[in-house]
Amino acid sequence: xxxxxLILVLISGALLSILFSRWSxxxxxxxxxxxxxxxxxxxxxxxxxSAFPVLFKSKHGWILDSFxxxxxxxxxxxxxxxxGFSYLMLLLTLLMALISILISTKTENEGYFYFNVLLMIxxxxxxxxxxxxxxxxxxxxxxxxxxxxxxxxxxKEHNSKNSFKLILYTQASGLVLLISIICLNVIHYNxxxxxxxxxxxxxxxxxxxxxxxxxxxxFLIAFFVKLPVLPFHGWFPATFKEAPxxxxxxxxxxxxxxxxxxRFAIPLFQEASKLNSTIFLIIGVITxxxxxxxxxxxxxxxxxxxxxxxxxxxxxxxxxxxxNEIAWQGVILQMIMSAVSTSALLFFASALNRQTGTYxxxxxxxxxxxxxxxxxxxxxxxxxxxxxxGTGNFIAEFLIxxxxxxxxxxxAVISSLGPIISxxxxxxxxxxxxxxxxSTETNFKDVKIVEKIVMWSMxxxxxxxxxxxxxVLDRSKLVVEKxxxxxxxxxxxxxxxxxxxxxx
Amino acid sequence: xxxxxAIAPFMVIFTTIVVLILVIPFYRNYKLIASISLVGFFIAFxxxxxxxxxxxxxxxxxxxxSGFSIYFIQLILFVAMLINIISIGYFGKVEEExxxxxxxxxxxxxxxxxxxxxxxxAVFFIGLELLSIPLYVMIGYIxxxxxxxxxxxxxLILAAASTSFFLFGIALVYLxxxxxxxxxxxxxxxxxxxxxxxxxxxxxxxxxxGFKLSLSPFHMWTPDVYQGASSPVTAFLATVSKGGAFxxxxxxxxxxxxxxxxxxxxALIVVSGLxxxxxxxxxxxxxxxxxxxxxxxxxxxxxxxxxxxxxxLTGIRSxxxxxxxxxxxxxxAFTVIAILSNKGKEIDSIDDFKGLYSKNKSLAIVLSVMxxxxxxxxxxxxxxxxxxxxxIGVVNAQWLLLWLLIINSxxxxxxxxxxxxYILKPLPKIQNNKSVIxxxxxxxxxxxxxxxxxxxxxxxxxxxxxIYLFYK
Numbered sequence: 001x002x003x004x005x006l007i008l009v010l011i012s013g014a015l016l017s018i019l020f021s022r023w024s025x026x027x028x029x030x031x032x033x034x035x036x037x038x039x040x041x042x043x044x045x046x047x048x049x050s051a052f053p054v055l056f057k058s059k060h061g062w063i064l065d066s067f068x069x070x071x072x073x074x075x076x077x078x079x080x081x082x083x084g085f086s087y088l089m090l091l092l093t094l095l096m097a098l099i100s101i102l103i104s105t106k107t108e109n110e111g112y113f114y115f116n117v118l119l120m121i122x123x124x125x126x127x128x129x130x131x132x133x134x135x136x137x138x139x140x141x142x143x144x145x146x147x148x149x150x151x152x153x154x155x156k157e158h159n160s161k162n163s164f165k166l167i168l169y170t171q172a173s174g175l176v177l178l179i180s181i182i183c184l185n186v187i188h189y190n191x192x193x194x195x196x197x198x199x200x201x202x203x204x205x206x207x208x209x210x211x212x213x214x215x216x217x218x219f220l221i222a223f224f225v226k227l228p229v230l231p232f233h234g235w236f237p238a239t240f241k242e243a244p245x246x247x248x249x250x251x252x253x254x255x256x257x258x259x260x261x262x263r264f265a266i267p268l269f270q271e272a273s274k275l276n277s278t279i280f281l282i283i284g285v286i287t288x289x290x291x292x293x294x295x296x297x298x299x300x301x302x303x304x305x306x307x308x309x310x311x312x313x314x315x316x317x318x319x320x321x322x323x324n325e326i327a328w329q330g331v332i333l334q335m336i337m338s339a340v341s342t343s344a345l346l347f348f349a350s351a352l353n354r355q356t357g358t359y360x361x362x363x364x365x366x367x368x369x370x371x372x373x374x375x376x377x378x379x380x381x382x383x384x385x386x387x388x389x390g391t392g393n394f395i396a397e398f399l400i401x402x403x404x405x406x407x408x409x410x411x412a413v414i415s416s417l418g419p420i421i422s423x424x425x426x427x428x429x430x431x432x433x434x435x436x437x438x439s440t441e442t443n444f445k446d447v448k449i450v451e452k453i454v455m456w457s458m459x460x461x462x463x464x465x466x467x468x469x470x471x472v473l474d475r476s477k478l479v480v481e482k483x484x485x486x487x488x489x490x491x492x493x494x495x496x497x498x499x500x501x502x503x504x
Numbered sequence: 505x506x507x508x509x510a511i512a513p514f515m516v517i518f519t520t521i522v523v524l525i526l527v528i529p530f531y532r533n534y535k536l537i538a539s540i541s542l543v544g545f546f547i548a549f550x551x552x553x554x555x556x557x558x559x560x561x562x563x564x565x566x567x568x569x570s571g572f573s574i575y576f577i578q579l580i581l582f583v584a585m586l587i588n589i590i591s592i593g594y595f596g597k598v599e600e601e602x603x604x605x606x607x608x609x610x611x612x613x614x615x616x617x618x619x620x621x622x623x624x625x626a627v628f629f630i631g632l633e634l635l636s637i638p639l640y641v642m643i644g645y646i647x648x649x650x651x652x653x654x655x656x657x658x659x660l661i662l663a664a665a666s667t668s669f670f671l672f673g674i675a676l677v678y679l680x681x682x683x684x685x686x687x688x689x690x691x692x693x694x695x696x697x698x699x700x701x702x703x704x705x706x707x708x709x710x711x712x713x714g715f716k717l718s719l720s721p722f723h724m725w726t727p728d729v730y731q732g733a734s735s736p737v738t739a740f741l742a743t744v745s746k747g748g749a750f751x752x753x754x755x756x757x758x759x760x761x762x763x764x765x766x767x768x769x770x771a772l773i774v775v776s777g778l779x780x781x782x783x784x785x786x787x788x789x790x791x792x793x794x795x796x797x798x799x800x801x802x803x804x805x806x807x808x809x810x811x812x813x814x815x816x817l818t819g820i821r822s823x824x825x826x827x828x829x830x831x832x833x834x835x836x837a838f839t840v841i842a843i844l845s846n847k848g849k850e851i852d853s854i855d856d857f858k859g860l861y862s863k864n865k866s867l868a869i870v871l872s873v874m875x876x877x878x879x880x881x882x883x884x885x886x887x888x889x890x891x892x893x894x895x896i897g898v899v900n901a902q903w904l905l906l907w908l909l910i911i912n913s914x915x916x917x918x919x920x921x922x923x924x925x926y927i928l929k930p931l932p933k934i935q936n937n938k939s940v941i942x943x944x945x946x947x948x949x950x951x952x953x954x955x956x957x958x959x960x961x962x963x964x965x966x967x968x969x970x971i972y973l974f975y976k
Contacts, residue, residue: 141882172914182898
């Protein structure tokens, strides 16, 4: 019941805000804030039990589980479940949504804007909770349409090409995903004798390596497009240019790709993923390096942020396909930290844009004199992105590299070039923007209190996780153990506990 | 008279026609005539609700009404009601003699339900002509508008040609099989290897059906006629007239066994693939919304052939489900177009739809949702229906058809989203923003279609249960 409430609150918030937009133009914003706060309060109420699998009203060691009949004729049901991992993702999503709404500026069509934002957030929430594949697919696509509608109305570029690229990539890969889902259903029928779209039923089937590989590729095409990973990343930088809020949401949305791989793709097709892991490791490494090089060579701060995100996703890929407990802990942490730091960089960029009117870092320079506060924060976020020890990003990358090192040394060594280049691009940002000679005339507008609070809270969050990641790692540990404690992965993996020095 | 419920729709519509013929000369009141027509449709629709006695119903060799037909007839009558309501608003301001329009509407619907209930080619032909001849007039109704007349002549010539093909095909089939009963022909094809003569006959019948259903390569008339005709008539063309022809498709082509009817199935696959590609590729370059919808209907009929090729009970069920979703979506889209064109002057190019969101939010929302439904985006009826087809496709392992469907759905996305893009664009400030008034009836139709599309998209179980009930 609680899980359904989480989603329903957001959807009703969306409908209410577009309905009330007729009479008042400030009401939608407060409705949106209210909806997200309600959900956050519910989630925070679950904080204590989310560290331990509680078996009340649930099976398979999940915290919460709810089941309702939906389309008996397709054998698809509304099956929602939450464990530590989805809890973390949900918390992250809702917090980032809250922050982005607090920061966003007023637009002409407030009702429309918050309608789409809330629909998108509810889509993401549904993805993190859905355990039935048709439902999962529905939410997957539901995420997409609001972004498109937002870009069309509020995009700065006024070019239909960017939005079209987004839709084409995601929809086409989504159709492949749909076919794979239906194939799963049919295979289940052929094996067991009854149809089902439910994840729990489907995870009882062991897929042979050949058919498993085909279906794995089908799933991964869709998830790799969302992630975004190298061959399919074309839509991503373009989307970042459109508007800051949209960019942040895109930053959130890409986590759903990684979530899909962790939750569905690898657990269902274990043999096939092990068999094909080398290809994916190589894709991951190329993504890391490609993203890093491109981030170094761009001038537009938003596109730099996009390529940084792509580079971080490469880390996630190599971590995932090394099937290593340490690496997976790192991956989950990296998902969180990458979302936070990329969003932080984008906040910085948009605040900067408001003051100076440009996103182009070669036109900025020497802002430390005029905006000490903003520049200091920008420096901190740049340091966080490059993975300075003491920030959460460092922990994540360290865990991932340690895990990968155990599995495949070559990949680990090549990927460690990634952090080195990241130093290069982060320091380039700082050098061009903050220090050095002043190059543009700037008019000083006040940094609002709300923005200050938000940015400070992000700083505190990054530092906190950097020094005390235990709460996060505790919750993700159980999920990681549950998925990886499987003979397929156990053979070549040396299980070691996370070093105690970090677990303080 | 336990057989009455089955023939009820025919009797009611026939009575309505007679009443209209008697009333129009003496008392020419537009609202009255339109209401009589609407009431006629409604009574026919309602009469089918207590159908369980007296089914299935055979009238000799000619007419066969089963659960299948009842659902289909009710769907057609429902759509006809909606079109009737839209036409009231649309033709209200036209300076013509508009009362006869409803007479023709009734006759055309009578023809369609005859086609659905027919078991014999001759009866089917009667229905076909009852449908086509009023259509010639309806398409060319506004005599002052040259586009209407042009579209009507195009349709007339091509329809006459296709009807001759149809008759010749029936004659050939009769020559070979000795019967004109559709089901007997089907069992003949299934039991014996049909000779070339028989195949040519079937091919000609397929050609005529392809014309009516705007399938490739018989689709040439579709963009021109859809664009030239008035919006409610286009809506009728796109839904009801296709429904009748589709009934023959289901009866004759949906249960062909592969051993004996292999050529026919291959022909269907080719037609389906061609329609999908040609429909989508043509629609990519269109600048007029009505032409775009016309080309998209070519593609949708291509998609609809897929469950027919798969065949069997599941194929027929999913085809009917898709047809229902497609009808409602089409009605919704054309209602918006009809509302926006006033006084018979059609709104045409996509540029006229720019900034619709600022002019009238509800129209923009409805049109966008309908576009999403055509495109197959989840939460809409279009997605659920496409999903059903994909489901049975995978179960029957029809990979070629599935990949065709997927690739074409992806292509189709472009032009549907282009329309949404234009709708949402902000209006340039210079234009004077005349606000659009919605006629009352059309507003109801809009809400009904929007609600049904979203209802089927979110909770399709209700409709699925209904279909399962009728199609056992």
